Amino acid sequence: MRQRGRIGRASCGAAPGPSASPHLECPVSDHILRSTFADRHIGPDSDELERILDVIGVRTLEELAARAVPASILDTVAGGIADGLDVLPLPVGEHEALAELAEIASRNVVATSMIGLGYYDTLTPPVLTRGILENPAWYTAYTPYQPEISQGRLEALLNFQTMVSDLTAMDVANASMLDESTAAAEAMTLLRRANRKSTSARFVVDVDVFPQTLAILATRAEPLGIELVHADLAFGLPDGEFFGVLAQLPGASGAVVDHRDTIARAHERGALVAVGADLLALTLITPPGEMGADVCFGTTQRFGVPMGFGGPHAGYLAVRSTHARQLPGRLVGVSVDADGDLAYRLALQTREQHIRREKATSNICTAQVLLAIVAAMYASYHGSEGLRAIARRVNIEARRLADNLRSSGIEVRSDSFFDTVTAIVPGRARAVVDAARVSGINLRFVDDDTVGVSSDEATTRADIDAVSAAFGAAALEGDPEKSIPESASRTSEFLTHPAFTRHRTETAMLRYLRMLSDKDIALDRSMIPLGSCTMKLNATAEMESITWPQFARLHPFAPDTDTVGIRSVIADVEQWLVDITGYDKVSLQPNAGSQGEYAGLLAIRNYHLGRGDDHRDICLIPSSAHGTNAASAVMVGMKVVVVGCRTNGDVDVDDLRTKIGQHADSLAAIMITYPSTHGVYEHEIDEICAAVHDAGGQVYVDGANLNALVGLARPGKFGGDVSHLNLHKTFCIPHGGGGPGVGPVGVRAHLAPYLPGHPLRPELGTGPAVAAAPFGSASILTITWAYVRMMGAVGLRNATLTAIASANYIARRLDEHFPVLYTGDNGMVAHECILDLRGLTKATGVTVDDVAKRLADYGFHAPTMSFPVAGTLMVEPTESENLDEIDAFCDAMIAIRGEIDRVGSGEWTVEDNPLRGAPHTARCIAGDWTHPYSRQEAVFPDAVVGRAKVWPAVRRIDGAHGDRNLVCSCPPIEAFA
Template sequence: MAATSSFLPRHIGPTPADQSEMLQQVGHGTLDELIFEAVPNGIRMDRELDLPEPLSENDALSWLKSWMSQNVVVKSFIGQGYYGTLTPGVILRNVLENPGWYTAYTPYQAEIAQGRLEALLNFQTMVTDLTGLDVSNASLLDEGTAAAEAVTLALSNKPKGTAIFISDRCHPQTIDVVVTRAEPLGMKVIIGDWATFDPTTAEGLFAVIVQYPDTRGRIDDFTNFFAKSKEAGAITICAADLMALTLLKAPGEFGADICVGSSQRFGVPLGFGGPHAGFMACIDKLKRKMPGRLIGVSVDSQGQPAYRLALQTREQHIRRDKATSNICTAQVLLAVIASMYAVYHGPKGLKEIARSIHSKARELQNALTAGGEIVEDGAYFDTLVVCTERAEELVMLAPESGFNLRLIDGSHVGISLDETTTSTDIWNLCKLFKIERPSEKPQDVSWGESLSRTSEFLTAPAFNAYHSETEMLRYLKRLETKDLTLNESMIALGSCTMKLNATSEMLPLSWPEVSSIHPFAPANQTTGYIEMLTQLENWLAEITGFAAVSLQPNAGSQGEYAGLIAIRRYHESRGEGHRHICLIPVSAHGTNPASAVMCGMKIVGVKCDDAGNIDMEDLKALTATHRDNLSALMVTYPSTHGVFEETIREITDIIHEAGGQVYMDGANMNAQVGLTSPGLIGADVCHLNLHKTFCIPHGGGGPGVGPIGVAPQLVPFLPGHFSMEDKSHAVCSAAYGSASINTISWMYIAMMGAAGLKNATEIAILNANYVAKRLSSSFPILYTGKSGLVAHECIIDCRPLSKESGIGVEDIAKRLMDYGFHSPTMSFPVTGTLMIEPTESESKTELDRFCDAMISIHGEIQDIIDGKMDATDNPLKNAPHTNSVMCADEWPHGYTRQQAAFPLPYLKVHKFWPAVSRIDNVHGDRNLVCTCDTVEAYAQR
């Protein structure tokens, strides 16, 4: 294949000439020699991956287009939590299709993430306003998992019992996910009719869940039911539709403690099930245990208000097995889209959309009733249920008229309208039922005053200022420029693999055949999707060395959970349900113990030796102690310390011999692909972060896909779904999770091929070792393998310098912003260190620019040690330096403005300016403000 048509050199950063120079610097003549020394011989693959030959970008797009064109795109009136929506073009082009938004990292470094944080604060404000509750988080994965997280939140309230009631009129996928999540935690789930259920007589009741409007479209007043539930000591949970809440009484106003749901119909495409942003809002007393992320307001060093992630001590690296949830459960990019949909339309526009939807539903109901059809009684917003013996026939015939209906059962058809519904659609629906459409259009609503919304919402300035496309475009651009993303510079975060998200990989997301398919559409309309997803599963199984892969988990956190649940179910199937001990090295990702606790496991930590490897003697001793109850070992490979552990095969053998299973965290899969595999190493299950190794962008902390690969004995225990043959143990709302973004990983693998994927891994290892070599004279490299090499990431030890100078890793992280870089991972897995992962996509030029910045920062620290610079008034302690600080009339510092803002020559060519000065984290947590006006509004006051 001609080099000009090959994708490989587009993805790989260093040129062949660069690679030769880099290899020389790390002391190896060839790439093969480097890999031979870095990767232990006992785990190396002796064959090439069995994958198709690589395709050019155009050919891959053509192949995928031909497959996805097999999908049948029709109007969906299926509803059930998923609706057609119109993404405003200004948001589609400038957020969803814009690398300035989709390549962003999780906003842990708040000073260079102010735009994203403001958008997420808008999301929280939107949710709290519409739900009538005090606090909202910054998104969850989908409605089903949000409901399950709400149950966990209720459980953290230390109830006296373990029983939960869920209305049988909740969406079936929500019920399934809640049941899956409840089982390992020993909860008793009662499913029934809320109208006849008496909470005061239910033993051990700690929570109740209802749907509003419910899955059949009915709107009920839960005031009395919630009052009785609270009398019984239960937390009240309401799953609600945000669009309906623009017209209906807010759940907080009729007694909900927690409200969950999906923001999908606020401009987020269907995408065969995802990605979509779930939400959760709660009363004030529950906020400090609320799962996920919370955006709040603090102040910066100049006294100006600034946004940040609040309550960061809940982050799993700190709380581990005591975490309230897995903090990776977020869909930031989709939450941004939903919030901007609300900003663009404003409260008036949203009401108009909702009224239009309801008006068309009333028009359809009148026509059906006049034509002799029986429509279920009760108030409704957008969904009608028709009682007819022709139910199956009507659902089967509907696609011929250009739409899908929902078959509830043999005698009931569901019809859910949305903002895409037109007058022509109403006419076509009437024709399907063989009735005349009335000419009179109803204007009233189907519910009484007691259920009508009287409270205002979205009164903050952001929702009332940007309704013209000109103003909206400029608002989006202002926010975008406040964030440092991958289209600005390298983001070298250890364990996070911030690599190229190629444009050709992203293009299919905007195809209607990808974006406009309902997750519960008939199977004969989704053949293209199923073929693509099946092939991707097969490719991932080949890459990982496993028997099968499930794409259902819609985040790495869900992958961890699904994998551990599979292990739990496997033990139970063998009559060994008592196996509940999970061994986890102390260096493991904090998400590991958080996920294991959610699966009902008890965590036992395994020590690491001085070289950062698992302490084999401690592992053997703990395995012997817990042999009879050992469920699993969770291990990351290469290790979280960035090293290929030589003893990994021995480790897996020890666990297997004791009857346990080995769970491998796939966070570091970027160092394995094509060289080794979890299956070859001896793992039984591994989750993959497709948003890391396989090029799905981070999107500011979501979307993600976290599929699991399993060994043969675990295949029967992969996640099921009510819409699949295996109808049990769903871990998220849709059968294929965030199906649409799997096209990104399909494109990546199709264009790279076996040799390309292997080469990517090799260059990732080369880049990491090159950075380690260049920085080693300034910062000690904490862990290396026997050959003195690292894997795909390295940890630099800042503690000796800190001890001499008083400069900590946070100071270095903030100073890097002045040099135009996002900090590597701070103080994980070792306090006082920085973990750097440059990825294969970064060029030698960019690696050198980053290393030059780090070496320059080392020089600044040395000046402090040598007394050439003040220990408290220096560029590191005062970093980052904003444009406004630099332009101030007074300059009270003992170093120059030039040294502050332009310490290296490249910064005079192009400079990224942090939006705010260093943020006071303590102030933010002590003065938690998480739903508020814009920063500009605060500043004006």
């Protein structure tokens, strides 16, 4: 069983093992036998680490920590364990951790779930489980900001957009949202932005909307001054003005309502309409687009994505073309490359937070890409007829239940439904639910008189018979009565594109998945040196449990007796994050870093309101901050005041004090990333926190860079009141092409009452809900659980120090070729460094884009481009890359600098050189060649020798063309000829 307790102190004579590293307190010495998980997670072995430390100019990792991290925040250490982390469990190996996790999983009960409310059992095709969810080529990929080496996942996302557009009959869809409820909130704010005819702040919401969606709408509306008006749209629209209307199809009760008249009347009164629609139901019923809806939202969970106790799942948002530029999040569009060939890319608004900051319309940064790809491939594998067949089976079982109940005198609330039957059983709802439980089936207890029953892809005739018996109804024979009237039936075609007709056999699908993944660079092929994004190892042992049915098939609103195991994992992760961060309480509900930001700022806002300080609405944000910071602040009703930075990248404390003086009475908070967004440990962090506290404000420490703090310093102890943490960065949940993410929020005790609550989990408190599920993306928390369980306190600290060492090694090797822009007081960077190309660009005309694209020819993903400083590259090696890979990247960058010099010398022109021509495809070098550099120089530069060649799928993509052609569902059929 797990144990909590101090790990023994290591001496210089101790044998290296799970609780000791020769570089923590001892001089560099013995070679580490890679026998522990931490040894295998951390890339450099002891010999490599000795070379790294020698280049940096320190003898041990402890000396590095003392030089890089301010002494005022550095935790004390005993036996390699930082203060406060001695309570973490002793580390175990991979097989031991998996055995322990299997025992925890066995405490869950996988009952037949017929609860519904937006979560349904689904049968994931095994080829998709193995080919996507268990395939590192897909789950270790990054957001496709470098489209030339991301064509596979971009095509898959374009398929997702096409699927959603077709099924909803809308013009354009984005490349996934975080979940259905947050998609509804985005739909609400989109309607407000788009409706320029209305000055009203009122928004009408149908009473038959899922309760979790109602809660999220309320959370989002209140700080923005939106007044929610709840109405039963079956009886028409309410009186007065309103800017928008939101309905659900089918409703929470299961009722299928024809909203055409409601939509028409809303339009007549100057309002826009959003409809939340079940995509499987839309294969049989009239889609919202054909009813005249302006926006459509929902979830794609039942398209092959397990319930997972609430997530992760890909939500969707679709609009008419007139509103396309109002879409939040990501949108894949079609462009052309340098050879005029078809190519995909993310459209302009994908990174609008970095462009518009506090004027951004949404704070969403990540998406649920991996799950969106599963959903799209599920649709591709089944095709339109396959989806219709599944939907018909689901509907037939629901109809069978309704007939059984009615024949026994039990009232069914609606005669028009798809999959959900709401039964009226005065005074005996609990007895019915309990009787079904005896048969291993979970129903939805609505109230003492009402029970909801939802069928799904996994529902059988035996399940329906058992549920009927629980109601005391007999099982009838024969065909059940229809429940979808002809007037509400779908007549239009959908999913006619070859992407949904060509891959219907397993052979075709597995080859399609392989073909797409071969077009991408993911972490399974090379280092991804992205600063600010921490692309570290996602170990197989960490990933293994996510497809276990004991976790994957749990409904988020299942009875507590069914979810003992998963809630144990949740409790462990919450406590371990408390230990690691120094905060007093953690909520795991936020299902992205941006939502963690939002939840943390809401806690600060509500804390001030609870004290009567409703005038405190100013949020100070350094000019270097991540764009989502400002967007999140505005979303909670705060006003952003920018604090300047010094030439060395640190926050300008003088300017900070001036701004605090100007806004002392109205100061709500400061948001500061630590280490800074510039990759430096600012030595005045405690002074900054104290100044804000003295003025009555709260300190929000953005945890995006926690990978440089774990085991070294705790934000909850050095001045932070609240932080969000990126589990998809620091704690090994994979990026999956841009999602899933998890962004838990940690707070000190005085903010704990304001952490997220949930309408269906009253024990979480009365705080505002920020995600559809009570514990967010619960099923992937087992990844973080396994990481912490196998690393232990010493391993976690060693990982942090190794990441810092590797970043400083890169800074030392490359500084003479590409100046490192910012360093701390002792000349050290944190876990990332910024390479300044601006002088080279001015002298030679070679841009940061040219270097990024050229790196693809060398087999590397580019570092983060032009953030936080335009014209620079931010590099982060993480602790997971060994020295050979780090050196290969450095060699590639040095070789590229040599190529830049040849442009500068006039040997190559600015317009025609291997950097401007990059990336080079196999097709382009096989054709006519008129360049002044050779084919070999183009695709096999010297620094590539000895590395497997990764061939980019397309040449450089025309970004402007893509933005001019924003709305595109998919390429024409002729493109597949």
